[in-house]
Amino acid sequence: MSELTELGIAAIRDGVAKGDFTATEVAGAFNAAVAEANPALNAFIVTTPDHALAAAAKVDAARSSGQPLGKLAGVPIGMKDLFATEGVQTTAASHILEGFIPPYESTVSQKLWDAGAGMLGKLNLDQFAMGSSNETSAFGNVISPWRATGDTAARAPGGSSGGSSSAVAARIAAAATGTDTGGSIRQPAAFTGISGIKPTYGRCSRWGIVAFASSLDQAGPMARDVTDCAIMLEAMAGFDPKDSTSLDLPVPQWSTNLSDDLKGLKVGIPREYRLDGLNADVAKSWDDGIAWLKDAGAQVVDISLPHTRYALPTYYIIAPAEASSNLARYDGVRYGLRELPEGAGLQDMYAATRAAGFGPEVKRRILIGTYVLSAGFYDAYYTQAQKVRTLIARDFENAFKEVDVILTPTAPTSAFALGEKTSDPLEMYLNDVFSVPASLAGLPAMSVPAGLDGAGLPLGLHLIGRPFDEQGVLNAGLAIERRAGFAAKPAKWW
Amino acid sequence: MTYRIQGATGEWEVVIGLEVHAQISTLSKLFSGAATAFGAEPNTQVSLVDAAMPGMLPVPNRECIRQAVRTGLAIGAVINKWSRFDRKNYFYADLPQGYQISQLYHPLVGEGAIEIVPDDKHPDVTKVIGVERIHVEQDAGKLMHDQHPTMSYVDLNRSGVALMEIVSRPDMRSPAEAGAYLAKLRTILRYVGSCDGNMDQGSMRADVNVSVRRPGEELGTRTETKNVNSVRFVMATVEHEANRQVDVLESGGKIVQETRLFDPDTGTTRSMRSKEDAHDYRYFPDPDLLPLELDDAFVEECRASLPELPDTKRHRYETALGLSPYNAGVLTADADTARWFERLLTDSATRQGKSESDVARAASNWLTSELFGALNKLGKTLGDSPVRPEAGAELLALIGDGTISGSIAKQVLEKMLETGDSPGVIVEREGLKQTSDTGAIEAAVDAVLAANADKVAQYRGGKEALFGFFVGQTMKAMQGKGNPQLVNQVLKTKLG
Numbered sequence: 002m003s004e005l006t007e008l009g010i011a012a013i014r015d016g017v018a019k020g021d022f023t024a025t026e027v028a029g030a031f032n033a034a035v036a037e038a039n040p041a042l043n044a045f046i047v048t049t050p051d052h053a054l055a056a057a058a059k060v061d062a063a064r065s066s067g068q069p070l071g072k073l074a075g076v077p078i079g080m081k082d083l084f085a086t087e088g089v090q091t092t093a094a095s096h097i098l099e100g101f102i103p104p105y106e107s108t109v110s111q112k113l114w115d116a117g118a119g120m121l122g123k124l125n126l127d128q129f130a131m132g133s134s135n136e137t138s139a140f141g142n143v144i145s146p147w148r149a150t151g152d153t154a155a156r157a158p159g160g161s162s163g164g165s166s167s168a169v170a171a172r173i174a175a176a177a178t179g180t181d182t183g184g185s186i187r188q189p190a191a192f193t194g195i196s197g198i199k200p201t202y203g204r205c206s207r208w209g210i211v212a213f214a215s216s217l218d219q220a221g222p223m224a225r226d227v228t229d230c231a232i233m234l235e236a237m238a239g240f241d242p243k244d245s246t247s248l249d250l251p252v253p254q255w256s257t258n259l260s261d262d263l264k265g266l267k268v269g270i271p272r273e274y275r276l277d278g279l280n281a282d283v284a285k286s287w288d289d290g291i292a293w294l295k296d297a298g299a300q301v302v303d304i305s306l307p308h309t310r311y312a313l314p315t316y317y318i319i320a321p322a323e324a325s326s327n328l329a330r331y332d333g334v335r336y337g338l339r340e341l342p343e344g345a346g347l348q349d350m351y352a353a354t355r356a357a358g359f360g361p362e363v364k365r366r367i368l369i370g371t372y373v374l375s376a377g378f379y380d381a382y383y384t385q386a387q388k389v390r391t392l393i394a395r396d397f398e399n400a401f402k403e404v405d406v407i408l409t410p411t412a413p414t415s416a417f418a419l420g421e422k423t424s425d426p427l428e429m430y431l432n433d434v435f436s437v438p439a440s441l442a443g444l445p446a447m448s449v450p451a452g453l454d455g456a457g458l459p460l461g462l463h464l465i466g467r468p469f470d471e472q473g474v475l476n477a478g479l480a481i482e483r484r485a486g487f488a489a490k491p492a493k494w495w
Numbered sequence: 496m497t498y499r500i501q502g503a504t505g506e507w508e509v510v511i512g513l514e515v516h517a518q519i520s521t522l523s524k525l526f527s528g529a530a531t532a533f534g535a536e537p538n539t540q541v542s543l544v545d546a547a548m549p550g551m552l553p554v555p556n557r558e559c560i561r562q563a564v565r566t567g568l569a570i571g572a573v574i575n576k577w578s579r580f581d582r583k584n585y586f587y588a589d590l591p592q593g594y595q596i597s598q599l600y601h602p603l604v605g606e607g608a609i610e611i612v613p614d615d616k617h618p619d620v621t622k623v624i625g626v627e628r629i630h631v632e633q634d635a636g637k638l639m640h641d642q643h644p645t646m647s648y649v650d651l652n653r654s655g656v657a658l659m660e661i662v663s664r665p666d667m668r669s670p671a672e673a674g675a676y677l678a679k680l681r682t683i684l685r686y687v688g689s690c691d692g693n694m695d696q697g698s699m700r701a702d703v704n705v706s707v708r709r710p711g712e713e714l715g716t717r718t719e720t721k722n723v724n725s726v727r728f729v730m731a732t733v734e735h736e737a738n739r740q741v742d743v744l745e746s747g748g749k750i751v752q753e754t755r756l757f758d759p760d761t762g763t764t765r766s767m768r769s770k771e772d773a774h775d776y777r778y779f780p781d782p783d784l785l786p787l788e789l790d791d792a793f794v795e796e797c798r799a800s801l802p803e804l805p806d807t808k809r810h811r812y813e814t815a816l817g818l819s820p821y822n823a824g825v826l827t828a829d830a831d832t833a834r835w836f837e838r839l840l841t842d843s844a845t846r847q848g849k850s851e852s853d854v855a856r857a858a859s860n861w862l863t864s865e866l867f868g869a870l871n872k873l874g875k876t877l878g879d880s881p882v883r884p885e886a887g888a889e890l891l892a893l894i895g896d897g898t899i900s901g902s903i904a905k906q907v908l909e910k911m912l913e914t915g916d917s918p919g920v921i922v923e924r925e926g927l928k929q930t931s932d933t934g935a936i937e938a939a940v941d942a943v944l945a946a947n948a949d950k951v952a953q954y955r956g957g958k959e960a961l962f963g964f965f966v967g968q969t970m971k972a973m974q975g976k977g978n979p980q981l982v983n984q985v986l987k988t989k990l991g
Contacts, residue, residue: 244554
């Protein structure tokens with residue numbers, strides 16, 4: 002049944018509904034693929050084959066008794082281990098939460114189960130979603146299924162949703178959830194030749210998602226193609242009274258309204274994104290993207306986003322500031338790791354627990370965040386960063402008076418080898434240079450595969466839309482997908 | 496009546512500001528649905544949000560906001576239609592999130608004022624104390640150090656409970672003013688219903704900021720004494736702290752800006768931590784919460800829902816009901832007392848077929864002197880009084896229509912408190928009705944005069960002060976039931 006794992010969301014859902022195969026067969030095939038691949042890829046922190054099978058059995062029973070089936074009926078997915086799952090260990094890939102089993106289910110994961118999806122397991126990620134290569138996990142690196150031509154070096158699957166991208170690209174999950182704070186859905190999608198969308202901030206409830214930076218965190222789907230992303234996002238999105246920042250808007254039927262006819266559409270190309278020394282393959286794929294969108298009927302317009310150059314520093318003030326506060330709750334008092342050295346008092350317990358529980362990148366960001374919020378530095382850093390954030394959002398507002406969607410590369414390079422950038426955090430942070438501005442402005446943005454670079458590794462194109470206009474982003478993404486004809490898959494080496 | 500500390504080197508003026516934390520009376524917490532009842536078993540009123548489980552998010556409780564706005568309106572304060580929550584970051588075991596959600600930069604309520612009567616003996620001398628702001632914030636949990644030999648336990652029942660922090664201007668100048676301010680604030684909160692004001696249960700507590708200076712000079716360095724939990728203790732804190740500061744300054748020392756603790760056993764304060772050890776709270780806007788935006792309709796609903804407030808009520812009691820300033824002050828000092836009195840008033844007026852203003856003075860005098868005195872002896876308050884306003888009104892009607900005399904009424908009240916029976920039943924059963932039967936009165940007077948012939952002679956010889964003696968003897972003979980006016984008349988006639 003290995004061919005079942007070649008199927009994405011729409012194909013599985015339709016096949017199950019038509020009776021071409023059962024949901025249980027699909028779950029079994031994916032469970033087997035996970036069991037085979039995970040020792041090599043380390044995409045899952047824990048696997049939950051019984052969860053997938055139980056969900057499938059429910060779908061099969063519903064089908065045989067003629068009940069209506071959900072949007073994701075019979076689709077086995079991976080759940081990023083940042084989403085709290087009731088009764089299943091939830092760690093944020095941190096030692097500090099190792100063994101933590103939530104007595105509650107996140108809103109987004111519950112919506113997915115309600116739509117008929119099943120869970121193959123909890124996906125590895127950068128610790129607390131902080132990272133761009135999935136090398137900060139306390140549970141080991143995730144390996145990309147992709148290798149460069151003639152090279153067996155392990156490649157980064159991107160991050161922080163690296164388990165998600167690796168699993169979807171390796172065809173061991175039909176789709177996966179991701180979360181995106183500064184690019185954590187889009188960059189891994191680009192690195193692994195899959196699609197992923199970060200919706201408008203507030204579309205998906207943050208309730209039950211381990212917080213990294215509250216004003217930026219957004220959940221979204223990572224899947225084989227644009228249509229699957231649209232279907233899955235419909236199931237994930239929706240107003241949640243338990244999240245004060247949740248958007249109280251109806252969820253559009255993005256998948257049924259998909260169209261790659263872009264006649265009348267204006268696409269902006271921001272000149273500030275043409276970085277000096279931009280990778281030639283990346284530049285070429287950007288030009289390809291422009292040509293494909295023109296071919297789909299769009300008009301291409303040169304635009305300016307003047308504050309782009311300040312986006313990365315702004316992000317690396319705001320996100321750590323929020324994180325330093327959000328992560329204060331991991332203190333060894335109520336749940337998770339507690340380190341209590343002999344004779345330790347409360348402060349010693351905090352210090353020992355957090356020293357042992359957090360990895361180096363998490364500690365670095367807590368320190369940065371604590372620093373920028375400190376008395377005497379707050380105005381120079383945090384207040385200033387908030388002002389610049391407003392200017393960046395205004396850049397986009399102005400641009401969207403002229404254009405409907407913006408096209409950029411997703412990441413400055415294709416997937417680098419593991420270990421290549423771990424010694425220099427700043428170089429690692431540069432990976433987010435194209436994705437961070439849309440995060441700061443809360444805009445919907447997606448990455449779609451555009452082709453392979455000279456090394457045979459995938460490149461992604463990045464589409465940014467107006468607030469709430471996921472449809473515009475998805476449609477432009479579909480136009481690229483149809484014209485790029487990206488069919489490459491990683492060769493199975495595991 | 497300026498309060499001054501007489502130091503060895505001259506006079507000192509005390510400057511006081513209070514930050515009062517008042518628990519908002521709501522069924523659930525500020526950002527979660529958990530209950531807030533006092534005295535529940537530890538950790539039985541804790542939601543996932545209150546325990547700061549991973550991924551949990553705060554959602555503001557509309558009723559908490561509403562009560563804080565009503566409180567602001569009750570002190571004539573500016574309501575900020577745009578406010579925002581900030582995080583105050585620090586680590587402590589009773590603070591699960593590692594931060595308190597509060598409002599530093601943009602509080603919900605701005606400038607207001609509270610009028611106080613610093614001295615009860617001069618109820619018409621008032622002073623206005625400025626209120627700088629009221630903001631809304633979360634309470635922390637509670638550590639329990641007596642449960643285990645080497646460990647402390649944490650009770651999160653209070654974690655996330657809504658507090659109002661009501662910050663005064665440094666406008667108070669004496670312990671009495673500080674006490675009066677706190678008492679008046681509590682009165683207002685209870686009228687509004689936004690806080691139960693039970694300081695012994697921790698529903699209300701004050702951080703007391705004190706400094707001293709030479710009269711008219713610049714403000715001195717202040718100290719802040721934390722969590723003082725009664726009006727008396729606040730006054731003691733000011734008294735002790737001001738004198739301590741004067742001693743320090745006069746012996747050539749300097750006041751250190753620090754946090755202090757009040758010890759109720761010794762009536763003194765001691766240092767808790769100095770400014771150098773102060774936390775850097777790293778306040779910043781809580782990114783889990785949107786700014787709080789209020790519309791006019793919401794604020795107007797809050798305003799319309801306010802009851803008559805103590806100052807207005809007091810003024811009305813004095814002008815429309817003709818009560819003395821003292822009685823008006825006593826009856827309005829507490830919302831429950833005022834409610835009791837108004838019920839008594841309405842019932843009295845109805846029973847006696849008179850207007851409220853006609854019966855108000857008798858009712859207020861009876862309540863403040865007779866009932867309060869009797870309850871006081873029994874160690875009871877109006878709240879647990881066995882005599883209800885309806886029964887009080889019946890008693891007042893019995894006095895009003897001459898059925899019983901004022902002195903008999905005292906006896907009847909005692910029986911009412913003892914038995915809970917209605918005054919009518921008691922008067923009937925005990926045969927306490929006043930007699931206006933002139934025959935019986937004349938007989939009693941005759942007997943008294945006959946038995947005291949010597950005193951009658953003295954009286955007639957000019958010692959008129961003896962008249963009261965004859966009245967007393969006659970009333971005694973009649974077991975107090977003789978109509979006093981008739982007794983007087985008959986005596987006057989018979990004594991010639």
